[in-house]
Amino acid sequence: MRPQTIRFLSSCSLARSALLATALTLGAPAVVAVEFGALSITAEGATAARAVFHMHPDPNVRNEDHMAIDMVHPAYWRYSSITDDFDGAYEVIKTFGWTTPFFINARTKHIDSIFFNLRFFSITISGSSISKNLTSGIVSRYR
Numbered sequence: 528m529r530p531q532t533i534r535f536l537s538s539c540s541l542a543r544s545a546l547l548a549t550a551l552t553l554g555a556p557a558v559v560a561v562e563f564g565a566l567s568i569t570a571e572g573a574t575a576a577r578a579v580f581h582m583h584p585d586p587n588v589r590n591e592d593h594m595a596i597d598m599v600h601p602a603y604w605r606y607s608s609i610t611d612d613f614d615g616a617y618e619v620i621k622t623f624g625w626t627t628p629f630f631i632n633a634r635t636k637h638i639d640s641i642f643f644n645l646r647f648f649s650i651t652i653s654g655s656s657i658s659k660n661l662t663s664g665i666v667s668r669y670r
Contacts, residue, residue, distance in 0.1 A: 566600060571599060571600060571603050572603075572607070572609075573631050574595050574598050574599050575595075575599045575603060575604075575607065575609050575616075576609075576627070576628035576631040576632065577590060577592045577595040577631060577632065577635050578592070578595035578596035578598075578599055578611070579609060579613060579616040579617065579620075579628065580592075580628065580631075580632040580635070581593060581595055581596065582596075582612075582613035583613065583617075583632075584613070588632070590632055590635045590636050590639065591639055592635055592639070596611065599611070608623075
């Protein structure tokens with residue numbers, strides 16, 4: 528076989544493999560999803576990680592999710608390796624070298640800061656502390 532023919536056959540087999548992988552992914556049955564009314568173990572784990580990092584002693588690392596610990600099912604604390612006290616949970620996280628709880632905490636802090644800034648922005652706009660230029664623009668539109 529000529530080199531061009533081999534190159535063509537390998538690219539066709541790659542395209543076929545990609546097409547097959549896409550078809551299998553898109554055609555996956557819905558039975559792999561969480562059943563209606565059942566708890567998602569990954570959502571429970573993310574909530575537990577948020578609860579643990581809410582208890583972190585360092586205010587720079589601690590997130591403001593004070594409701595997370597109440598949202599974790601009590602059975603999760605019993606059957607999971609993470610406990611509901613910070614020292615025990617952090618020891619497990621460090622021992623096994625888990626990085627996901629740190630990612631979850633960073634994501635939580637980032638999203639919370641976005642929502643805080645939006646709330647602060649909306650309070651500032653609706654309050655009386657609007658800058659003079661913005662106020663004159665709003666007043667001129669609604670007179």
